[in-house]
Structures are given as C-alpha cells and as structure tokens.
Amino acid sequence: MTIVLAAIAIALAAQPSDAEAQVNGVLNLFDGNGDRALDGEELFALLSFTATLNNENPDNATMDEAEVRATARTAMSVLDKDGNGKLDRDELMAMHP
Numbered sequence: 001m002t003i004v005l006a007a008i009a010i011a012l013a014a015q016p017s018d019a020e021a022q023v024n025g026v027l028n029l030f031d032g033n034g035d036r037a038l039d040g041e042e043l044f045a046l047l048s049f050t051a052t053l054n055n056e057n058p059d060n061a062t063m064d065e066a067e068v069r070a071t072a073r074t075a076m077s078v079l080d081k082d083g084n085g086k087l088d089r090d091e092l093m094a095m096h097p
Contacts (some may be wrong), residue, residue: 019096023089037086044072 027036030046038046051063063071079087079095 019093023092023096026092027089035086037088038092039086040072040076043076043087044069047072047075 030042
C-alpha cells in the first residue's frame, strides 16, 4: 500500500500546490472517460505512469505490468470507500496530506 500512496503522491506533487488543484490535475490527466473519478484501468494508468518514471532511474525499484495491476487492484479495494469501483474526488482528497 505504501507504493500506491507514493505513486499517487508523485502524481499529486506534479500538480499545483493546493490539494484541490492537485486532485483536479490528476483527474484531468488520468480520467479517460470524463466521469471525474478513476476507475480500475485509469488507476492502473496512473500507477503505470509512476512506475515508468521509477524505471527510468536504475536506483529505483521497478514493477512489471502484473505487479502494477495487482497494486491497482489492492489500492482500489482499500481506497474505494463507497465500493463503487472508482476513486472519486472525495476519496482522492481524503488521501491528500
């Protein structure tokens, strides 16, 4: 779960400084269907993006696609508080430091 939070934190950190703007930035980048939430495939895309960034630096641990998919499934099961299979804005905001 630490990897998931770190990956999302990386994506959030690449966005503007206030929490709302950061979450909106992540949704703008990874919400492919425009429903203002991240479904399993969109969360996989986010985690794949951050894993790719890590893979570019040989000092960082790498994850293959299967590991990223497993991490996305675990993250969704833990972070999706309403159980609808999506991380909505409120669920993403709740993760923000």
